[in-house]
Amino acid sequence: MRMVKVEASVSLRRDLDTGTEMQRDAVDNIITQVIEQGDHALYTLTKTLDGAELDQLRVTEAEMEAAYAQMDEELIGALREAMTNIRDFHQRQLRQSWLTTKEDGTILGQQITALDSVGVYVPGGKAAYPSSIMMNVIPAQVAGVKRIVMVSPPQADGSLPAGVLVTASELGVEEIYKVGGAQAVAALAYGTESITPVDKITGPGNIYVALAKRAVFGKVDIDMIAGPSEIVVLADETGDPGYIAADLLSQAEHDERASAVLVTTSNELAEQVSVEVEKQLALLPRKDIAAASIRDYGVIYVARDIAEAIHVVNELAPEHLELLTKEPMNLVGKIRHAGAIFVGSYSSEPVGDYFAGPNHVLPTNGTARFSSPLNVDDFIKKSSIIAYSKEALEANGSKISALARLEGLEAHARAIDIRLEGNK
Ligand SMILES: NC(=O)c1ccc[n+]([C@@H]2O[C@H](COP(=O)([O-])OP(=O)(O)OC[C@H]3O[C@@H](n4cnc5c(N)ncnc54)[C@H](O)[C@@H]3O)[C@@H](O)[C@H]2O)c1
Numbered sequence: 001m002r003m004v005k006v007e008a009s010v011s012l013r014r015d016l017d018t019g020t021e022m023q024r025d026a027v028d029n030i031i032t033q034v035i036e037q038g039d040h041a042l043y044t045l046t047k048t049l050d051g052a053e054l055d056q057l058r059v060t061e062a063e064m065e066a067a068y069a070q071m072d073e074e075l076i077g078a079l080r081e082a083m084t085n086i087r088d089f090h091q092r093q094l095r096q097s098w099l100t101t102k103e104d105g106t107i108l109g110q111q112i113t114a115l116d117s118v119g120v121y122v123p124g125g126k127a128a129y130p131s132s133i134m135m136n137v138i139p140a141q142v143a144g145v146k147r148i149v150m151v152s153p154p155q156a157d158g159s160l161p162a163g164v165l166v167t168a169s170e171l172g173v174e175e176i177y178k179v180g181g182a183q184a185v186a187a188l189a190y191g192t193e194s195i196t197p198v199d200k201i202t203g204p205g206n207i208y209v210a211l212a213k214r215a216v217f218g219k220v221d222i223d224m225i226a227g228p229s230e231i232v233v234l235a236d237e238t239g240d241p242g243y244i245a246a247d248l249l250s251q252a253e254h255d256e257r258a259s260a261v262l263v264t265t266s267n268e269l270a271e272q273v274s275v276e277v278e279k280q281l282a283l284l285p286r287k288d289i290a291a292a293s294i295r296d297y298g299v300i301y302v303a304r305d306i307a308e309a310i311h312v313v314n315e316l317a318p319e320h321l322e323l324l325t326k327e328p329m330n331l332v333g334k335i336r337h338a339g340a341i342f343v344g345s346y347s348s349e350p351v352g353d354y355f356a357g358p359n360h361v362l363p364t365n366g367t368a369r370f371s372s373p374l375n376v377d378d379f380i381k382k383s384s385i386i387a388y389s390k391e392a393l394e395a396n397g398s399k400i401s402a403l404a405r406l407e408g409l410e411a412h413a414r415a416i417d418i419r420l421e422g423n424k
Pocket residue numbers: 026049050122123124125126127129132153179180181182183204205206207208209226227228229254255258360361362
């Protein structure tokens with residue numbers, strides 16, 4: 001792995017991937033096709049881009065039964081346990097509506113309502129992601145969303161992986177379509193003969209999915225543009241090089257553009273991790289993807305001390321941060337920007353990807369500076385409630401109409417005045 005001494009002037013963040021002109025044109029073209037040709041476009045694009053010839057887009061009962069027949073009972077048990085952990089965690093995020101009454105009888109408040117419908121994109125190009133189904137669907141269910149639609153690209157034989165179907169079924173998702181990429185996003189936003197549009201689209205995906213989400217934003221809401229996975233490990237001399245290399249590779253295997261970074265105060269650990277990464281990489285089934293990620297986006301920063309190492313981490317604002325130091329819990333409060341913080345040697349990143357409970361859809365590309373993991377708030381909206389009493393309007397009306405006239409908005413002022421005049 002590339003080794004770099006930290007210098008204050010080094011720009012650490014990588015640029016947001018806005019795609020090539022060709023990719024942007026392709027996505028615009030796909031969205032137009034879906035708007036103009038509906039289902040027909042979905043069938044032809046699925047044939048061209050996924051190599052699958054479909055009879056129908058929606059997953060059938062028979063397909064679901066076939067999926068269950070392929071799944072191991074113990075694995076279903078593990079899925080259910082993960083679902084319970086994720087549901088328990090997100091339940092704690094649920095907000096309540098509230099009302100407050102002032103002395104003059106004014107009632108103010110905030111009413112929480114769930115979104116009516118949400119479309120969940122489940123990536124399926126380079127890997128299948130049952131875990132992403134749980135991470136998107138569960139917070140939506142906790143929020144109270146009634147209609148949850150799932151889309152995912154089919155395999156060349158026209159099927160979705162058994163793990164994907166069984167996970168969706170275990171969660172009670174009934175509306176599942178075998179379509180992926182920009183065409184799936186366009187269908188969820190604009191609708192087709194088979195797919196009724198939704199109000200919000202969530203879920204990670206590749207550059208085509210990201211560009212399409214960006215393009216339909218405004219017609220529908222989106223969660224975030226989640227870029228390729230990222231991991232930063234902050235370790236001192238106590239870090240275990242084998243664990244660190246394994247954790248770096250766990251994210252490198254997602255994508256050629258995933259990034260895996262070690263920030264350490266120890267030259268010796270830096271050397272050991274570099275050797276260990278090469279050793280473990282050679283044995284991985286997805287070594288081609290992981291090797292490209294390590295080659296292009298793998299870095300080891302050697303810092304003078306922990307303070308400098310923390311500065312690097314905050315500059316990177318990573319999606320995942322592991323703290324592998326002597327007293328890792330003491331460092332948590334010093335981290336200003338990170339999507340998820342994994343504390344200590346036994347909190348390896350995949351613990352969070354699959355099982356612990358917190359969401360694994362996290363801000364990437366330095367956006368942890370201003371955004372948060374996917375959560376229940378992403379699936380609700382708030383309405384303000386204002387109930388003024390006669391007494392309150394009489395006491396404050398002249399101030400309100402004065403403020404309206406300050407803006408030159410006479411009709412606003414008169415809407416208040418007409419009520420005050422009536423009482424003269
Ligand atoms: N942040 C997270 O929580 C999280 C979770 C899981 C996966 N991910 C990321 O999601 C991404 C998944 O990407 P993926 O590719 O595996 O699956 P994907 O489902 O996002 O993309 C596959 C689709 O891309 C479209 N596509 C491919 N080549 C195209 C082309 N030339 N023109 C037009 N469309 C084309 C096809 O429609 C195909 O169905 C990875 O980067 C992974 O790291 C992130």
